[in-house]
Amino acid sequence: MTQVVEHPSSRTAGGAEGVPGPVGERFDRAALIGYVAFLALLLYGLAHTYWALGGDGFPFGADDANPEYSAFEHVGRDRLAPWIAGGFLGSAAVALLLALPGRRRIPARVLVGASGFSAAAVFCALADFRILGNLAYVFMLKFGAINWTVINQLFAVVSVGLMLASAIVYQRRTSGACTGCGRTGSGAGWTTPEAAARWGKRAAWTAVAVPLLYASTRWAWALGIPLGISEELWEEGKEDNLWIAGAALATMGALGSLLTLGLVQRWGEVFPRWMVGLRGRRVPLSLAVVPATLVSVMVTIAGVMYIRLHFQGAFDNQRDDWGATVPEMIWPVWGIALAAATLAYYFRRRGACRRCTRG
Missing domain, CATH: 1.20.1440 (de novo design (two linked rop proteins))
Structure with missing residues (x-):
């Protein structure tokens, strides 16, 4: 019988089959x-x-x-x-x-x-x-x-x-997990496509709701309703057309939040019919994951700044203008929910790993 000698570079760090070890990962x-x-x-x-x-x-x-x-x-x-x-x-x-x-x-x-x-x-x-x-x-x-x-x-x-x-x-x-996908071979838990579909949907709807709450105040100001701010502040912003610019930025955020639904809808996996030249094709995983991840980080950072400024006393003289600061303080909820929805989308669509062949 011929004895097979295992090459050291094929051994795994944690003994998990199919997971590259330290030598093979140089x-x-x-x-x-x-x-x-x-x-x-x-x-x-x-x-x-x-x-x-x-x-x-x-x-x-x-x-x-x-x-x-x-x-x-x-x-x-x-x-x-x-x-x-x-x-x-x-x-x-x-x-x-x-x-x-x-x-x-x-x-x-x-x-x-x-x-x-x-x-x-x-x-x-x-x-x-x-x-x-x-x-x-x-x-x-x-x-x-x-x-x-x-x-x-x-x-x-x-x-x-x-x-x-x-x-x-x-x-x-x-x-001992796969360095590419993180799987250990158990095939169960919160990272399975079935589990990710459940908690990912809740995260996605949360990520849609929070920016719409923020946008509602900016739309109100643009329509002449000083929601959450004093008449004096609203008049100042009106003279400089700040509320029009604010409504435009809020609309961009609202449209972006609606795109979050693609993380849990069919059109987020397959291009819809109206997209000529792309309809019927699979949406590349990175096309959804990369921008959503970046936005989740930036939104969280922005929300943390507003919370920090609040504790620093920067808004002590603006207690009657809560609409200008409070909606931003819940942005970390938006960012974390978006990150969770993106992770769930990734777990659902990643398929079998090319590195360890687990799927």
């Missing part, structure tokens, strides 16, 4: 995310080191283009830049540990937790609603609002986002 595209995250975080940490040493161009705190939106409105570069530099350089070290093949002596939950903490710090403290607002203005062909601070916010968000993706890959690899 040049894995999933692991490559970690190296990209490390490079981005390292470069941004070095940039803040440059600013901490007196370089020009620091984008945050008192040097922000609009410091009234910043969590560090009255903090100068000399105090803030060193802390941010240390945070990003530390995050770069964690990203490198996540990317390197094999296991670390540091428990996986510590590295994954550190990644989550870094992302939360950027989402809640450095980034704000201007990312979402600038996206809306881009669609309206108004590019003047984009400034150096917003560009830096985008770079920081993308960097820690890549770090989170690397943490997910690392957690899968060290737990």
Whole structure:
């Protein structure tokens, strides 16, 4: 009888059949995310080191283009830049540990937790609603609002986002799950298509309802109804045509929320008949998942900023104008619900994994 010798690179990290092990993942595209995250975080940490040493161009705190939106409105570069530099350089070290093949002596939950903490710090403290607002203005062909601070916010968000993706890959690899799809072979649980269809529908309808509540106040203002604001504030906005612009932005958000229904409807999986040239074809998975994920992140960041400003006392003089601030404070519900609906859509449509062949 011929003895078959297993090559070391075919063994799995957790003993799960069909799941690539650490050796086989050295040049894995999933692991490559970690190296990209490390490079981005390292470069941004070095940039803040440059600013901490007196370089020009620091984008945050008192040097922000609009410091009234910043969590560090009255903090100068000399105090803030060193802390941010240390945070990003530390995050770069964690990203490198996540990317390197094999296991670390540091428990996986510590590295994954550190990644989550870094992302939360950027989402809640450095980034704000201007990312979402600038996206809306881009669609309206108004590019003047984009400034150096917003560009830096985008770079920081993308960097820690890549770090989170690397943490997910690392957690899968060290737990024996497939690094591509996360399946372990049990074939049951909340990630099955049947289960995802149930909880995904509830999440999708929640993601539709919240932005419509917000849009209703802006439509009311445009129609001459000062819903949730004082007559004085409404008159001021009327003179500058602010309510027309606000209604336009709200309408864009409402239309986007209706597209969320595609995550639980047939037309979100197969192009409808009226789409000439595409009708009857399957909707590419990434065409729905990527933009929905990005919007969920931006909406959550914007909502967290309004909550932060509330606790900072920024709205203490606007208690009679609750319509201008309260609807935005529930945006994190919108963002989380949209993210959940997107995840459910992914679970329902992902099919068999090319890596581990599970389906």
